[in-house]
Amino acid sequence: MAEDAVTFHEVGAVDSIIDIVAAALLITRLDATRWTSAPLPLGGGRVRTAHGLLPVPAPATALLLRGLETIDDGIAGERVTPTGAAIARYLLASHAPAVNGARRLRATGTGFGTRVLRGLSNCLRVLAFDEAEAVAGAFDYAHRQLCVITFEVDDQSAEDLTHGLDHLRALDGVHDVLQSVAFGKKGRLATHVQVLVAPERLDDAIAACFTETTTIGLRHNIVQGVALVRRFEEVDVGGRAMHVKAVTRPDGSVTGKTEAGDVAAEPGHVARTALRRAGEAAALTRLAQTSKRG
Secondary structure (H helix, E strand, C coil): CCHHHCCCHHHHCHHHHHHHHHHHHHHHHHCCCCCCCCCEECCECEEEECCEEEECCCHHHHHHCCCCCEECCCCCECCCCHHHHHHHHHHHHCCCCCCCCCCEEEEEEEEECCCCECCECCEEEEEEEECCCCEECCEEEEEEEEEEEEEEECCCCHHHHHHHHHHHHCCCCEEEEEEEEEECHHHCEEEEEEEEECHHHHHHHHHHHHHHCCCCCCEEEEEEEEEECEEEEEEEECCEEEEEEEEECCCCCEEEEECHHHCCCCCCHHHHHHHHHHHHHHHHHHHHHHHHHC
């Protein structure tokens, strides 16, 4: 369609342009890292437009609300306009979800509409929070949100399940995959699987669970976690690159653990243990020297 044949109708009205420009200005000035919202009201009834009467939510609004949390609170009318839905979708679908935990309320603002709603105040409230501080007391930790996926498998060979779970571990956003022995119905021996994944990668992890294993059903829920701050150090041990995970403990001490894959090729338990400890010692020595210079 030619550009001069496009008609914007309501979206080209002055109030819509003001809403979009004002929202863009406020979003830019807030410079927030994450956005969250209560479920958006669906509304009901019909609304008069340049194309005649349309059902609420309007077609454009319904498309924009796909994937966002909504609620039917029984109050009719156009509760979310296409302009509001577009702004909400940009904020809620284009940014990482908020992480629950300790937050500091920095500012609050309230706006009121002119439409009178029966039994409901026509207002919009915005709360701005500062991120939870990473430092608390004498040690570093961070609150985080995790999704936990659990399911059981009783009809897949151990070898093939191992390969599938390795693929799950390699998936972006998956923190870990755990497995344990379980007994299912009729006393059947099964494998209980637990997957820890970042909330924004939940759908990808669920798809991978169904692809990599024979399970036909699973459960998932969101949990709150606390993790000590960790860092990775790369050191050279006898010409071999070693990667060591260093963690600061609550008492201020630093512990390290060499990545298992860096010593896997070394023959012999004693030799692997010595190599692992050499890598950890080298990493902790470097961290101690860096701390002194700082």
